[in-house]
Amino acid sequence: MASLVSIQTQDFDVSAELNALRAQDLRVGAVCTFVGTVRDTRALTGQSQDEVQAMELEHYPGMTEKSIETMIDEAHRRFDFYAARVIHRVGRLLPADQIVLVAVTSAHRGESFKACEFLMDYLKTQAPFWKKEQTPQGAHWVDARVSDDAALARWGIESSNV
Secondary structure (H helix, E strand, O other): OOEEEEEEOOOOOHHHHHHHHHHOOOOOOEEEEEEEEOOOHHHHHOOHHHOOOEEEEEEOOOHHHHHHHHHHHHHHHHOOOOEEEEEEEOEEEOOOOEEEEEEEEEOOHHHHHHHHHHHHHHHHHHOOEEEEEEEOOEEEEOOOOHHHHHHHHOOOOOOOOO
């Protein structure tokens, strides 16, 4: 049950990460991945005032990694998978930059899909990251979303981040 967590400023190569994860265990029959990127909200709304020019992510070194490792342990209790790899970037990011990678290996796709989705829902609400968006109107901290808490509640975990 290998679990790898990395909090880093540099970008990641999805292919290299997946190859390394799969190479650890020849039993792997499925790999499920999620890659999150910085959205250009102007493209969604057509409004230039909504434009995210940059995003800054901060974390508590040591505490953040431990928190994510605990999330992976909880996923292992719920789902039958071999390994998980979580990379989360911090620092200044621009639209289209990769923010997060969650990759899960298992014998069959079903457990990988469930574990990957669970980990993303958990990360969005429970991981100690702080996000600040830079827009034409200035910088502002991003609040938790009710929809993120609702996604986590599907797994029987209540959160009150909002």
